[in-house]
Amino acid sequence: MPADLPPTTHALLLAAGRGERMRPLTDHCPKPLLQVRGKPLAQWHLAALARDGVRQVVINTAWLGDQIEARFGHEFGLQAPQSLGLALSNTEQTPGTLQIAYSHEGRDFGAALETAGGVCRALPQLGEVFWVVAGDVFVPDFVFASERLQAWLHSPRLAHLWLVPNPAHNPRGDFGLDPASGLALNTAAGAATPRLTYSAIGLYRRALFLPPWCSIAPGNPGGEKAALAPLLRAAMDRGLVSAELYTGAWTDVGTPQRLEQLNA
Secondary structure, eight states, X not given: OOTTSOOOOEEEEEEOOOOXXXXXXXXXXXXXXXXXXXXXXXXXXXXXXXXXXXXXXXXXXXXXXXXXXXXXXXEXXXXXXXXXXXXXXXTSOOOOEEEEEEEEHHHHHSSOOHHHHHHHHHXXXXXXXXXXXXXXXXXXXXXXXXXXXXXXXXXXXXXXXXXXOOOTTXXXXXXXXXXXXXXXXXXOXXXXXXXXXXXXXXXXXXXXXXXXXXXXXXXXXXXXXXXXXXXXXXXXXXXXXXXXXXXXXXXXXXXXXXXXXXXX
């Protein structure tokens, strides 16, 4: 990581979903623990985060969350990155150790709080800038430390999203992207600017989850459910969300068939 790049040392790994489309595989195993190429799906993210300098991760859980805590515990060390398929270059930061905390939404409220509700619940454990990563996407080559983040970290933007070409299961996409400005666009389906799919990886400022953008109190003591997209769209309308296209390998592991294809 370049010396002048402010460290982004916190991340929230989203692992609270029921995984309905993955049934029966998720009836007794939470989706982030399903095996992809010999390792639990969420472990790919934890290894990459540790490799790239993140030091504190909060994992939110609901369905079978105790299994996730039992599997990863409270510390994740990256001792042998080659064994995880994550070879280091000479310029990358020496691997460290992740400290893992948990936000057990299911234990506390009986169900998942959706993405924004989950972020608000975990907010007291996160920094001013933090990653939010879905635990059910497979992105083996994604780098969580990039020189391209330098400008964003010194800008007033509230979020930076990675967008991917639309997969077959989401042909209409989610958000537009203006290549000239690098802004994410609240584009309607069918508009002149085509929409891309949100990769479920983003860099966020704490301010997006505070008033005036979000009315839920930090820590979400009432267990309010809230989606992330409305917050993002409101911020996009003010030019406060940037984005970039990610063209590396990316899979939303949402069905048994996609999991089977990854493991073929």
